[in-house]
Amino acid sequence: MNGSVLVTYIGHACFALEWQGWRVVLDPYADGSVPGLESVRETADAVYCSHDHRDHGAVKNVKCRKGQAPAGFAVEELETEHDPCGGALRGKNTVRVFTFGALRCAHLGDLGRDLTEAECALLRDLDLLLLPVGGYYTIDAAQARDILDRLRPRVAVAMHYRTDRSGYAEIAHIDAALTRLGPAKRSGATLTLDRDTDPGLYVMQAKNEKERD
Numbered sequence: 001m002n003g004s005v006l007v008t009y010i011g012h013a014c015f016a017l018e019w020q021g022w023r024v025v026l027d028p029y030a031d032g033s034v035p036g037l038e039s040v041r042e043t044a045d046a047v048y049c050s051h052d053h054r055d056h057g058a059v060k061n062v063k064c065r066k067g068q069a070p071a072g073f074a075v076e077e078l079e080t081e082h083d084p085c086g087g088a089l090r091g092k093n094t095v096r097v098f099t100f101g102a103l104r105c106a107h108l109g110d111l112g113r114d115l116t117e118a119e120c121a122l123l124r125d126l127d128l129l130l131l132p133v134g135g136y137y138t139i140d141a142a143q144a145r146d147i148l149d150r151l152r153p154r155v156a157v158a159m160h161y162r163t164d165r166s167g168y169a170e171i172a173h174i175d176a177a178l179t180r181l182g183p184a185k186r187s188g189a190t191l192t193l194d195r196d197t198d199p200g201l202y203v204m205q206a207k208n209e210k211e212r213d
Contacts, residue, residue, distance in 0.1 A: 004194035005100050007128065011037040011166065011206035012055060013109065013159045015130060016044065019100035020070045024048060026096075026107050026130075030058040036166025038208040045069070050094045050109020074099040078122060081113055095123070103127045103193060106153075110138050110160070120150050128193050129153035132160035133181060134171030141172060141180035148181075148201065155193060156201045158184065166209045174203055 008016040012034045013027040025044040029037070033054040040058060045067040049057040078095040097106045105128040115123070123129075131147060132138035138160050139147070148156055158181065161167060161174045178184055185200055189207035 003101065003103075004192050005103055005105060005128070007105075007157070007191040007193055007204075009157065009159070009189055009191075009204035009206050010040060010042065011208040013050070013107075013130075013132065014040060014056075014208075015107065015157075015159075016042060017098060017100070017105060019073070019103075022067060022070050022073055023065075024098065025062045026050075027056040027109065028058045028061045029056060030054040030061065033058070034166065035168065036163075036210050037206065038210055040208065048075070048096055048107075050096070050107065051092060053110070056110060072099070072101040076122075078119060080109075080111055080115075080119070095119075097123065097126075102195075105193070106130065108132060108147075112138055114139070114143055115147055115150070120147075123151050126151060126153040127155060129156045130159055131156060133158045133174075133177045134161035134167070135177075136168075136170040136172075138171075141177035144177075145181050154199045155191075155197055157191070158201065158203050163206075163209065165211075166206065178203070 006018040015026045023044045024046045025042050028040040031039040040061040043063045045065050047059050047062045076097040080093045093109045104126050107130045133141045133144040184203045187202050187204045
């Protein structure tokens with residue numbers, strides 16, 4: 001549908017967003033960099049990485065087509081930090097807002113600190129917010145809850161957490177994160193975002209999560 005974005009959760013902080021045949025992949029991770037996840041092997045028209053760490057910047061794992069972006073597609077960038085110390089610990093992080101016609105979707109990358117009021121002003125009126133919730137390397141669930149309360153996106157999807165089968169040991173398990181985040185809808189690996197999508201917080205099943213032995 002021309003008025004919808006197909007959201008695919010590949011795993012960790014990696015998503016594909018597709019609109020009118022135009023497909024972007026966000027934050028692909030390098031082979032073996034995230035425990036419990038299969039390698040990223042995707043095709044897209046564009047790849048965007050919030051920073052160049054191995055678990056977010058593996059552009060080579062995405063085969064790029066030479067398509068032309070349809071009218072109505074746009075990208076805005078907001079530079080933030082990967083930690084609460086001005087980037088001294090882990091460097092910079094780029095937040096991106098994608099416009100797909102009438103729909104606005106933001107990916108927070110590895111945001112490592114609270115948002116300022118000025119940043120919140122730029123990130124309001126979102127149809128979709130992809131936000132980390134696991135802590136340690138990023139904001140934790142309590143900080144993510146505060147961002148949700150301040151931005152009030154129509155739909156939010158949690159990312160960068162641990163499950164029983166995948167993720168870093170240092171970051172919070174999604175079940176623990178939800179005790180701070182509140183109730184969430186469970187979804188498969190894909191979600192159709194349009195004006196009729198049920199609003200709220202979603203936890204999606206990662207497409208690349210390995211089957212348990």
